[in-house]
Amino acid sequence: MSDTDSFIDEVTEEVRRDRLYGYLKRYGWIAAVMIIGIVGAAGFNEYRNAQAEAQAQALGDAMLGALAENEDDARADALTGVTADTPEGAAVLAFMTAGAQSQAGRVEAAIETLQPITQSTDVPLMYRQIATFKSLMLQSETQDAETRRQGFQAMAVPGVRLRLLAEEQLALIDIETGDTDAAVTRFQMILDDAEATPGLQRRALQAMVALGGAPEATETAGE
Template sequence: MSNDSFIREVNEEIRQDKMKALTRRFGPIVGAAAVLIILATVGWVAWDRWQKAEAGASGDQFISALELASDGKVDEAQSALQTIEKEGHGNYPTLAAFRLAGLAADKGEATAVQQFDAIAATGSAAAIVRDMARLRAGLLLVDSGSYEDVSARVEQLTADTNPLRHVAREALALSAYKARRMADARALFEQISNDAEAPGNVRGRAGLMLDLIKSGDGANE
């Protein structure tokens, strides 16, 4: 056997001895880590399945609550929605809160605006849901609030890229008209009227309001 072969065999023996020593020392730790990873994965999969199942149950409860409201059983619908808001899963607590605010608005309850405001401030809610809550609060305040109240909620929704811009502009324009801010009202109604993407009914109302303003009804601020 050559010296080189002998040295290689000695090095190999040393490596094997080191590997055995490392296995004896760290084997239990590596094994425990592997078990923890497996348990964590199994736990996550089980949790995910449970969440989906619970969300599905919340969805069924939400639909039932909507049917109660549609049938005129408002008190029962509110009770069911309050349960979903507190105990539901997935997006259904937020949807339940939104419908509760809508029912409060339908009944003329003063708390409706605060309910929509609370949804708009919920960071976990989808952006479109928060925007719709702002819009609903703003629309309610056209009748009961000031121009500043409405603007604080819908001004950010009037941007050209916002899908709710047409109704948001209309709410702000109506509030401006009510506050005798005719220059602001005219500019907003013209913006709606000139927007080819605005729904026909919204453009039609904007045209009527522009005619009213131009006819001299409150033409001056």
């Protein structure tokens, strides 16, 4: 390479460097803003996660403290005094409170505790379904069979995770109303369902035998 070519290359490199510095001076603030934004967003997410974790920890500690009470009435009262900062936390707290109220014999209070969760659009659908199921269970002594049947039928549909538990309750309502044949048919359906848990299948099998039914053989029944 000649001296002339070498000189041209050096000049070209200097021009490129000057252009780069010019671009940095003109547009470097954009990169700075992006970096600050990324770092700030990461910091905010860390803060938010830490805050959510602290709230969950505080709620858990408060519920454990309430459950440490020796008497059913005391546990129910203590849980009633606990508050939750998130819709999900409020749902879990309602389940715990309703359970304690039910054990203390306060069935109507337990149903009232669950009612807001059944209608809340701020909590996941699964939470609403659980609250509805628990509420229907608590109404076994106060609500007529047909009203409860309609409630469980609405849950005994594909796509609802509590579908088979709802079917079990429908079978029990069939027994309550004297329709043992319908109950046996439902229990057999539970035995045949691939999604039924071993515990649920055992209960269905035991109920069928108690009703004088003849369960058809299944691969998982009774396991």
